[in-house]
Amino acid sequence: MxxxxxxxxxxxxxxxxxxxxxxxxxxxxxxxxxxxxxxxxxxxxxxxxxxxxxxxxxxxxxxxxxxxxxxxxxxxxxxxxxxxxxxxxxxxxxxxxxxxxxxxxxxxxxxxxxxxxxxxxxxxxxxxxxxxxxxxxxxxxxxxxxxxxxxxxxxxxxxxxxxxxxxxxxxxxxxxxxxxxxxxxxxxxxxxxxxxxxxxxxxxxxxxxxxxxxxxxxxxxxxxxxxSAATIPYLASFTEPFIILSTGTWTISLNPFNSSLPTAAELEKGCLSYLTYQGNPVKTAMLFAGNDHDQQVKRIADHFNVAPEFYQSLEYDASLIEKLQATQTAILPFIGSATTPGVFHSRVLSGFDNAVEAYHQLIVDIIAQQALSTSMVLKNSSVKHIYVDGGFCRNKIYMQLLANTFTGIKVYATSMMQGTALGAAIAIHPHWNTQPLSKNLVTLRQWKPLGN
Missing domain, CATH: 3.30.420.40 (ATPase, nucleotide binding domain)
Known part of the structure; x- marks a missing residue:
């Protein structure tokens, strides 16, 4: 083979x-x-x-x-x-x-x-x-x-x-x-x-x-x-303007349809330009949200004495979100730089009834900060879709809250969990592969906005 x-x-x-x-x-x-x-x-x-x-x-x-x-x-x-x-x-x-x-x-x-x-x-x-x-x-x-x-x-x-x-x-x-x-x-x-x-x-x-x-x-x-490799399968598969939210240690918003260079104020907040493998600018925004998530999950798990993996099977709970909105102090999200932690780190865990409740609030806070970061690459572009790949695309709470936030744009989780590796493979396709490139490289699941 x-x-x-x-x-x-x-x-x-x-x-x-x-x-x-x-x-x-x-x-x-x-x-x-x-x-x-x-x-x-x-x-x-x-x-x-x-x-x-x-x-x-x-x-x-x-x-x-x-x-x-x-x-x-x-x-x-x-x-x-x-x-x-x-x-x-x-x-x-x-x-x-x-x-x-x-x-x-x-x-x-x-x-x-x-x-x-x-x-x-x-x-x-x-x-x-x-x-x-x-x-x-x-x-x-x-x-x-x-x-x-x-x-x-x-x-x-x-x-x-x-x-x-x-x-x-x-x-x-x-x-x-x-x-x-x-x-x-x-x-x-x-x-x-x-x-x-x-x-x-x-x-x-x-x-x-x-x-x-x-x-x-x-x-x-x-x-x-x-x-950058993670963008390649999407560009090979879709033509309507989109951004990719590549999630891992960093959550990185990449807009291949926005080549404008960032302003000084945007640069301070983690916005920058990447280059495609051909050398074209891609407006990008970085946030250390995956790292922040892992640090706060550990804090929650230690406080409530649960396994660190407790969150992986959680479903989105709209009633819990409604309760949090009524009981938790509203703290405005803030980005000073790409590594600014989310506001959850300042929340007192004794104010939550259990780990599930605290975790929902963590994701609420992460998404609020993510919206600020991603909005920098949406400026001056007609993006119709957000494709989320990496670890967070399997997180039902994250994906639902993201869809609830970007109501004017279709939000999708990708099932292409190895998008980075696939992109690296496709980049050198003509050098080793005589077969035509499939247009069905990416499988999508749309997340539609819900009231809380």
Missing amino acids: PVIAIFDIGKTNKKLLLFDEQYNLVKEVSDRFAEVTDDDGFPCDDIASLSEWIMQQYRQLLRSEVYELKAVNFSTYGASLVHIDKEGNRIGYLYNYLKPYPPELMQQFLNARGGATVFSQQTSSPVMGHLNAGMQLYWLKENKPVFFNNIGTSLHFPQYLSFLLTGKRFAEMTNLGAHSAMWDFDKKQYHSWLQQENLRQRLCEVLPGDTAVSAGTITIGIGLHDS
């Missing part, structure tokens, strides 16, 4: 997915790796174990008598760089994008660039410290000069995984477009600050995300940023 293998690397789950020529999922392997600590003692992904796992899975596929491996591609989370020395060996750590950024170093950098507002607008990226891949490089140069001087090439995470199989080094559009602070959206090239800080020579030629190279008889993609 001819297949394409996709390594889909999330913060929590590391997956290998095999698709046949009709893009049916025929095999899934999922693993988790314990975090290690970097040279400053901060947790980070174990890049050595992950690299070994990928090579092991790849070799097994090459030997498989069941699957005929035709191609491989990669999708990973963003804002992460892997460093290669001049001899081609991986060095250092896969630093965590949540690692605190030294405030004085940030100020030094911004003072030299005309301030945060100017710099953000030039790069269409909020200033977010290590969540800006370019800022990671600057930090290494200033704070770890001995290590920095040993770097021959810095690769974005998916391109490093591709390099493992091919030995070839590239940069790629979707990773540069994902709040890297490296890209000049007006000039459509690396921003000049990288040259001024002597970083540019450690970066690679930028290629579109549908590029593939050969490793013997196998076609190898150069990899994609995960949220």
Whole structure:
């Protein structure tokens, strides 16, 4: 059976997915790796174990008598760089994008660039410290000069995984477009600050995300940023204007039909521009809502002494929502930045009768904040549909409250749970697959608004 293998690397789950020529999922392997600590003692992904796992899975596929491996591609989370020395060996750590950024170093950098507002607008990226891949490089140069001087090439995470199989080094559009602070959206090239800080020579030629190279008889993609890859099956399937709400650790609203660059005020609130794999701007808004959800679920579970998974089977309860509206203090949602937590963290849990009641309020608060975030990408566009993929699309309370909020737009949960991996596969379709691309890649379930 001819297949394409996709390594889909999330913060929590590391997956290998095999698709046949009709893009049916025929095999899934999922693993988790314990975090290690970097040279400053901060947790980070174990890049050595992950690299070994990928090579092991790849070799097994090459030997498989069941699957005929035709191609491989990669999708990973963003804002992460892997460093290669001049001899081609991986060095250092896969630093965590949540690692605190030294405030004085940030100020030094911004003072030299005309301030945060100017710099953000030039790069269409909020200033977010290590969540800006370019800022990671600057930090290494200033704070770890001995290590920095040993770097021959810095690769974005998916391109490093591709390099493992091919030995070839590239940069790629979707990773540069994902709040890297490296890209000049007006000039459509690396921003000049990288040259001024002597970083540019450690970066690679930028290629579109549908590029593939050969490793013997196998076609190898150069990899994609995960949220950007998730848009590809939708663009292949639907023509009416839509936005995608990609949910996981982050909830990311992507509007492929809005190429306008964000304003300074929007940038401060987590709005930015991504790039499609061809290099076109996509107005996007990020919110750390999945992380916020998981933290608050733990707080609820601990307080009410229930299992952390208690919420997974809950149904939407309209009468409970009505009760909460009557009894709970209304707290206006707020977004100061992409990582501003929802207002639920300030609520006292003793004010709820049970975990189910508290959880309904948590989702009410998350959706109120999500509406603010998503509305930034809806401006000046005629969106007819919202497609929700990722973990929240299975959450009945989340989906119903989302539909109740966006009453003028049709809201759908997708059954394409592996949308990111599917997008990475479709991106290199012409390089390995002679079959026509199906128009039925995405199965939808519409959620209609209800009174409470």
